[in-house]
Amino acid sequence: MTPLLQAVRRKKIDLISEFFLVCSESIVDANVNGENALHIAVKNEDQREGLIVLKVLMGWILRLCQKDAELIETRVINRRDKDGNTALHLAAYENNIQATKLMLKSSKINVNIENNDGLTVVDIAVLQRHGAVERKVKRHGGKRSVSLVKIKTTSDILGSRLTWRESRRTRMIRSYSWISEEIRNALLVAATLIITATYQTVLQPPGGVYDSGESGGGTNGTKAGSVVMGEGYFILLWLWNSVGFYLATTLTLVLLSLGQESMFWYYPLFIPLLFAYYVAGNVISPNSSVSHIANVGALVVLILWGLVVRFWEWVQFKRAKVRGPKSGLVWEGFTTLDQARGVAPKGYVIR
Incomplete structure (x- = not known):
């Protein structure tokens, strides 16, 4: 648990705002279970208090303006925990329609991510008979897992033959x-x-x-x-x-x-x-x-x-x-003994 995640768990709104001002990139932090600040806010026992924290976090995410802001937003809103659930999955399990509406404001959210059980957000809403969440997610392109086109995984791509276009690129x-x-x-x-x-x-x-x-x-x-x-x-x-x-x-x-x-x-x-x-x-x-x-x-x-x-x-x-x-x-790809030892040449900055 990082300090930010502790502040979210304890619902310290002012302290969360300080994190935004001091280190806005800390929103990507996650604990050992893969849960980020959105997961913890949605899992709060008191939905009303958790919703207040979630509003602050979503306001944080949607106001990011640095160079990699879109990448950070994508990583945070679609982060999966150890069970493969995003924060939107958890909101569907708990029938939290307000939290669902808040997270659907992000243009980077993927409503069709499957968890480790192969369930999408719509699947969960249907199984739990949460009609309001189901209708809301479907309006944003949500689908059942059986109707999704099978996508290539990273291992599928790496194991496939290198095409001429990929080689040139x-x-x-x-x-x-x-x-x-x-x-x-x-x-x-x-x-x-x-x-x-x-x-x-x-x-x-x-x-x-x-x-x-x-x-x-x-x-x-x-x-x-x-x-x-x-x-x-x-x-x-x-x-x-x-x-x-x-x-x-x-x-x-x-x-x-x-x-x-x-x-x-x-x-x-x-x-x-x-x-x-x-x-x-x-x-x-x-x-x-x-x-x-x-x-x-x-x-x-x-x-x-x-x-x-x-x-x-x-x-x-x-x-x-x-x-x-x-x-x-x-x-081995080295040109000097210093490079083999891992010593950077003079004036060279390691990125």
Whole structure:
């Protein structure tokens, strides 16, 4: 029992509030039975007093604002004790509808967790004939265990074959895990400058563009807004400018996520820019056929570049399998004797 759990058990409301102000992360604490503060509050013999404590705890959880606040909320609200019961399971056993309503305010709560007996919250409410709890939980997506789709456990995932996508993602995370925050920021600045420079080339191409008042526009069949340069020069310019623009955009997306977050959330920031770039290229191109040739050429270069990168990764992978290090330390992943002894290099911070 930690001091916070003792305060919850003894219903010391003011002391619980002090814990929130001094160390808000202590809400994740649990005793040897796996019970956290929510379990203890729900199990209180006096439901009225336990409900008062639970209101304070839920107010604590819902007001967390630190970097990992969502993770903490998920861990606390879905914590299971030694019997596999969450605090919501206990509320269903005791027909505590008020406690159920309080915990269902959390958007991170999983109402379909099964305990060690294979029972969900709805199962418990049905067996105990607690209709109010059953209806409330069902409105939040609660289901009977028999109707749940079988999910993969951690052991199932670890024992399954490593897919190509998982392998690529793992290698990407490993390759970028050593990048410090300073280097990451510097690469983001460089990528941003490349995106800006290549996009500016589309807005102001070398030699300028024809306007509607120039003699070239219309008399020679040249459309207004197209580039003055020749078609061959335009194809070369658009091809390599597009390669630089797309590669810099891809690098920016990778650096923003670093394999830890889904890049899906960053797509809305770049998709409009990519469409605008493509449309601008069609506008300034001398004609549609030239634009198509330049776009196809850029696509071919990008595909070839991707194949070269894949081939290089394959070569490095084959080299890594060949045992030929100069010492046993290298075999074990160490490069110095200090690392083998567990001594951190000078200036290196162990996280």
